Amino acid sequence: MTEITEVPSPFCGMGTDDLTIKVNGVSIKVSKNGCEVNTAAFEQAITDTSPRVDGKEVSLKQAVTRASEILRNANQPVIGGCATDVNGMRALMALADGNGAVVDNMNFTKARGNFLALQDSGWMNTTLAEIKNRCDLFVVIACDLEVFAPRFYQRYLWNKESMFLDDTSAREVIYIGKAPSGKASTSPKKTKAQVLECADADLPEVLAVLRALIKENLVVAEQVGGITVADLQVIADKLKAATYGVVTWSASTLDFSQAELTVQTICELVKEVNASGVRCSGFPLGGKEGDQTANQVCGWQTGYPARMRFSSDIPEYDPFLYDINQMFDNGEVDALVWVQAFNSSAIPPTGGKIPTIVVARSGMRFKEEPEVFIPVGTPGIDHAGHAYRLDNVVAIRLKKLRDSGLPSTAEVLTAIEQGLVS
């Protein structure tokens, strides 16, 4: 048994790196600083160790050969999932470039609102350490933060010490939209978060009014989406009185048509607080299971986030057209590579209708057995690697914790790519 300390996690999106992990052979136990997300993800046992072709166990070489053959014969291959580490993503991009494939991160549709807002008008954002040390007013828009990241409040808001706040427990937390499901947002002094609830469908209107109040535009209505304008005025005033306000949202929970306009409203109201003469920053949530990693690597290698294609030998980006789910529905795809090195329950979306190659974490259970299944090691457990945190600035160095003998995503995808030309 060995004990490894200061282990970084690729699972929670926060880049939590204070976990203590006990390793016994290939079994793993999180002994310190685990949470609902990380502990289960680290402790999951290895079940599959051998690749399969058409459900039969084969050697890695045979599985790779079959995968290359499927891709060689495909007219429009797509690579979905894209949940892996930096080196895995590098290999994925090389395979896609060589094979004329579509690259589509599995959470792109959920994050699309952020990309559309960014590419239309931009934003002013901040990162975790700034929140930890500066934030005195924290506004959560329409998401249940403690479910998303169980240790967020403990690590970044109710931390005992900060460089610039005398009393971190005096920070104020406000929820707009959904109420929090638990008590993580309640301060150490037992002050509960202020909650202004409304239906998702009313969010665009509620936030538009909040933005108008920040801009000091005339608002005639007295209430919006069940919230009084007077209550929103209090929030506008607080944002303009704060030293370092932070507004957080999760594009994935803004699950309604044209939600990018709501993201844009949030980003613009943050800008307008700054224009009024005080500091304020946005903080988009996301980035689990390698989403940011996929977008970062795809970004520096092609100039575009991870919903793009190489079908015409050049990188082309379209946040709508290259949604592989839609491409399946339209019958536009004749081979799928599904890459998911973190989460064995995230199965490919095709249900066996087209030739499918799965390169995924051991233990994936399929409704329809794919043509090829190659279990790979998990970055940060079975091999070293790099992963991005949700704030998209910090890349963490993932550690190898055990010797499982499972290949890395990068090794497998590189071998498949090499097989394309043979």
Added chain:
Amino acid sequence: MLTKLTGGIVYDPANKVNGKKKDIYIEDGRIVSKPRNVEPDQEYNIGGKIVMAGAIDLHTHIGGGKGNIARMLMPENHRIDPVAHTDIKRAGTGHAMPSTFTTGYRYAEMGYTAAFEPAVLPINARQAHMEMGDTPMLDKGGYVMLGSDDFFLRMMTANKDQQAINDYVAWTLRATQCVGIKVVNPGGISAFKFNQRQLDLDENNTHYNVTPRQILKSLATAIKELGISHPLHVHGSNLGVPGNIQTTLDSIVGVEGLPMHLTHVQFHSYGTEGDFKFSSGGAELAEAINKNNNVSVDVGQIMFGQTITASGDNQRQYANHGISSPNKWVCMDIECDAGCGLVPFKYKDQNFVNALQWAIGLEIFLLVKDPWRIFLTTDHPNGAPFTSYPHLIRLLMDKSFRNDMLATIHPEAQKMTTLGAIDREYSMQEIAILTRAGAAKIIGLENRGALGKGDFADIAVYTENDNREKMFEKPDYVFKDGELVVKEGEVVKVVWGTTHIVRPDYDKSIEKDLKKYFDRFMTMKVGNFTISDDEITEDGRGSLTVHPTVGEKV
């Protein structure tokens, strides 16, 4: 294998060779003297062609988070410049902020063999190295940013002695695998987080009670005492502000004779005269550079057209967001470490300010006398994409072309510049100094930027052409570490360069303070912050080249 380049006209200022016909022999990646009684295995007959060392860009934003935000922000700018893959090259995109592969290929296809990222945030250094790791053809390196990070500012407020500052600077260089230190708007990025919207050279950061002048002095001293070759790389205070020439001149005085490199100095050389209250400080700046041998500059020339400005200076970028074109921009505060700002710009020749910016940059190029202390940059992508270098070289080497261009810009700007009255034309040897020998010297690269015995065989061969733009945009051959990598302006072999770093010594006791600081205030463990060698070398392509440091007490 012995390779011979026969009959070229060699410009090798490092070895005082100025346009002399000379054969060059290459063996095992290095230049060797003419061997006796051995026939070359391969010979390139380059009779009459111009031979220089591979060019070195000492200031170009090619790796790191802000560049990648710049890419994400501008999909429309990539769509106009798609790059298809070939048998050996990966697909990618230009234009203002190209993808990494395309960046490497395009640099090499102009004869460049090294490029340095000048704004590596410590906390984002891993990303900078990963992006540079995906940039082929080039050697690379980074200057790591200090001066607005809270650890340093806390040290300044606590009046820590110079030795402690030196230890922190050295530790940062090692932990981030960088080759130099950059300071961006000293203390100003931090000040913006405390809602200070501007910060003059002698103005206090309101929280820390520290001025930019003190920060410059402290970091410049550290570099001298640690013996880091590259002087403190300074993006000064008040970037873009009319009247900032005074700040720049004061900064030169403020550093008290210590080595200092003022970067993209064009953006820091503005006066307030004239009807538009915006004028050239080019002559004043050049005079100060000519007088102060401790100071070097790169210009940060602007070129007309669409680009995006990508900077660590979120305070000034925020101030300029109102003129972004297209109207979309990003500012970020980052990890109690620094910040960044991305503001797209479209420089227009019929806009008075832009036109004068263009002229100011050229004035500086032409009025600074010592070519070893001035460098050819556009601050890619901030002034223009690096692909405009051949055009810039033509502007410097060809007075009549320059004056033809001058005649087309905003008429009021023409009246406000002395450019038309400057006769100087750069010589071939001077271009070789600016883009090769001088750059290698000021970064402290051993055996690079030169064509003497023992130097690495990074070589560019051009066909003489009176149109210098045409000449420099398409070399006949480029060799990297002795291998032919570009032929007739096209990459023929993809190679991966080394990463240049320095590793000054320091007192390890600083690590105790850092551990405590990281545990109390940061969001990662200090052990996980440090970048290990294998992170750069494990892919089998990357390598590290450590350059020596010899400290000297100030």
